[in-house]
Amino acid sequence: MTAGRTYIQRSFTFLGDEGDAQKAGSDETSRQPDGVTLFGPPQPAMEDGQLSFLAPPPGNGSSAIAAADSAAGEPALAWDSLDDLALAVAGCTACRLRGGCTQVVFGEGDPRAMVMFVGEGPGETEDQLGRPFVGRAGQLLDRILTASGFERGEVYIANVVKCRPPGNRQPSPEEAEACLPWLRAQIRLIRPRLVVCLGAAATGILIDPRLRITSARGKWHERNGLRYMPTFHPAALLRDPSKKRAVWEDMKNVRAEYERLRGR
Numbered sequence: 001m002t003a004g005r006t007y008i009q010r011s012f013t014f015l016g017d018e019g020d021a022q023k024a025g026s027d028e029t030s031r032q033p034d035g036v037t038l039f040g041p042p043q044p045a046m047e048d049g050q051l052s053f054l055a056p057p058p059g060n061g062s063s064a065i066a067a068a069d070s071a072a073g074e075p076a077l078a079w080d081s082l083d084d085l086a087l088a089v090a091g092c093t094a095c096r097l098r099g100g101c102t103q104v105v106f107g108e109g110d111p112r113a114m115v116m117f118v119g120e121g122p123g124e125t126e127d128q129l130g131r132p133f134v135g136r137a138g139q140l141l142d143r144i145l146t147a148s149g150f151e152r153g154e155v156y157i158a159n160v161v162k163c164r165p166p167g168n169r170q171p172s173p174e175e176a177e178a179c180l181p182w183l184r185a186q187i188r189l190i191r192p193r194l195v196v197c198l199g200a201a202a203t204g205i206l207i208d209p210r211l212r213i214t215s216a217r218g219k220w221h222e223r224n225g226l227r228y229m230p231t232f233h234p235a236a237l238l239r240d241p242s243k244k245r246a247v248w249e250d251m252k253n254v255r256a257e258y259e260r261l262r263g264r
């Protein structure tokens with residue numbers, strides 16, 4: 001039996017005990033109630049052109065995206081590698097979040113990862129260490145990855161916003177939009193086949209702001225040749241362990257698709 005199939009025989013109970021709910025606290029953001037649309041009133045879903053841009057646009061996300069819309073085809077990125085992009089993001093002051101955080105948390109993982117995970121924003125621990133998902137929610141994500149047959153180092157992990165919102169509040173629509181070009185550039189450089197949206201923020205900004213995480217999760221959503229799987233944010237599992245079963249089912253789905261893409 002391959003390692004990739006072994007995980008299916010496990011139970012979602014590997015995700016921890018019910019006491020996690022009391023321990024959920026100040027790490028990773030994602031404080032939104034389930035099913036709440038984060039990004040304002042309903043808007044049209046993103047089209048192909050909106051996933052492209054020519055140059056570092058933060059500070060004027062809307063106009064940059066609009067400019068990209070008018071561009072024919074897929075314009076070249078201004079950065080050749082994730083390292084180059086990370087340097088650019090480290091100097092970003094495009095929204096007010098930079099003024100209140102310790103450092104930019106760019107993301108980490110395999111730069112050629114087939115599967116990418118996108119959360120909401122850095123929490124306190126992430127802000128201190130400069131790494132995504134290393135607090136309690138991150139530790140739970142590690143357990144989810146392991147149980148699903150993934151090593152943390154073989155996927156890529158990032159967030160919608162790269163700077164910690166004060167008090168771990170949700171990023172505002174303006175902050176999320178200001179940071180979105182960085183996330184899009186990450187996705188274009190990594191070129192994952194599958195993107196797991198951890199929570200409503202990533203689901204709204206990457207798939208459709210009208211989606212509710214409770215109804216969107218567990219289903220594949222295709223956008224511009226990429227397949228997105230929304231599921232609950234690990235912080236939501238810490239607050240409500242009853243969601244663990246749903247995440248387990250979603251991750252089995254992700255793993256099965258990963259195996260299919262790899263021809264196993």
Ligand code: SF4
Nearest residue numbers: 092094095098163179
């Ligand atoms: S959150 Fe994003 S857009 Fe705002 S300052 Fe940080 S890197 Fe720039």
